[in-house]
Amino acid sequence: MFENIIEQSAVNQLRDDILGGRFAPSVLFYGPGESGKVSAALELARVLSCEKDAAWKCSCNSCRKHRYLQHDDLLVLGCRSFAAEIAAGSSVFLKNPSNQNVKLLLFRSIRKLMIRFSPVLIQDDPKLNKISPVLQSLDDRLTELMALDEKTAGQSALEKLCGSLIKDVQSLEKEGISSTIPIGHIRRASYWCRLAPESKRKTLIIENAENMRDEARNSLLKLLEEPPATVCIVLTVQRREAVIPTILSRVRPYRFLKRSAESEKEVLRRVFQSTAEEAKGTTGSLISAYLESFAPQSTEKLYPLAAWFLVSFARITAISIKKTGADTIPGFINALGEHYAQIAESSGFERTLKSASVIKTIIAKSANFEDESFSRFLKICLDMVGNVTRTAEDPQYAVYNDIFRKHIEKTVTAVDVLNINAASALEALFYNLKKEALRQV
Secondary structure, three states, X not given: OOOOOOOOHHXXXXXXXXXXXXXXXXXXXXXXXXXXXXXXXXXXXXHHHOOOOOOOOOOOHHHXXXXXXXXXXXXXXXXXXXXXXXXXXXXXXXXXXXXXXXXXXXXXXXXXXXXXXXXXXXXXXXXXXXXXXXXXXXXXXHHXXXXXXXXXXXXXXXXXXXXXXXXXXXXXXXXXOOOOXXXXXXXXXXXXXXXXXXOXXXXXXXXXXXXXXXXXXXXXXXXXXXXXXXXXXXXXXXXXXXXXHHHHOOOEEEEOOOOOHHHHHHHXXXXXXXXXXXXXOOXXXXXXXXXXXOOOOOHHHHHHHHHHHHHHHHHHHHHHHHHOOOOOXXXXXXXXXXXXXXXXXXXOOOOOOOHHHHHHHHHHHOOOOOOOOHHHHHHHHHHHHHHHHHOOOOHHHHHHHHHHHHHHHHHHHHHHOOOOOHHHHHHHHHHHHHHHHHHOO
């Protein structure tokens, strides 16, 4: 069990707890992106419901359903984009369509998205009329994918099928994925947890569990206080500190670490039959860089824009602080500007002291954040702020990091949920960050 999770000591602890009869009913997987948290959670669901010995290639009916992410005892919710991962899976499939492992990779990548639209979760969703036709189309095309004979199907037919899958995925994400986990999903998941399982045990996975409002957290807390005996609840987050203490006290934590570069290369080789050389422009995870290279607006394009946004913010804020009569500029503001100045300047953007000009340029260069790239742009900004924070031991840097996180989360919600246009949201973000920075002086 867990042989598919490369270089993560957390799964060794997980395996020992299961075999030793010490496994907790509710667990927390925390660690950086692309560290295998969700893969481990899905594998955990298979192991717990296996009808035999939970071997990696077990042939039991329960394991077969879990491999195809079609088990009725699995419920997954949480907010994130799958478009780049699915595009990567499609690219690998088109290069080697006769490889059954490659076909399963593409199938699973699409199912990871579709299972978030389980009838259990969306039965009363106001968006149901819009997303039902897309879900049906995806289901039909997945059936076609698994039934086709790659030896007789022409390359053009395969490309047409993959193109249709990607188009449906983009439509589903645009219409159905929000930036926060709705309370209705938590309530319906709680009801589902109390129904008898089809096999030995149910598993509820809540990905990016930090993306919940207070009412959803309170609803989840009630479930964690008295979890049904036949259910395992898995929460995944990047930062343990993002989980409120009352929830944290009711889950057993498992820490996932950032993989080494060599291990990430091995993941790319095994899963995507790719090499690290294809992951261009990365400042962190090779896996993230590889996947994002398939996004219409890749990190390679958005990263310089994010650097220029942060450098411009630091410059304009520093000038505003000087105007207050302050003797010194906070170390974080200076460090933020210095850290990314070279990247920003090499991008060819003209220096400006007006926030409106900054926003106008970013909107123009990003084509108004086409292809739903706004939240990814802000995630890059937040990652860059985090990099600056980690270079210093000054606790004040952590304060600024939390300020950025709070306002970036609000900005994503404004665009994804409230349909505020990107330019207005970005302008409000710039203003609020600057106001908070002046308060720290």
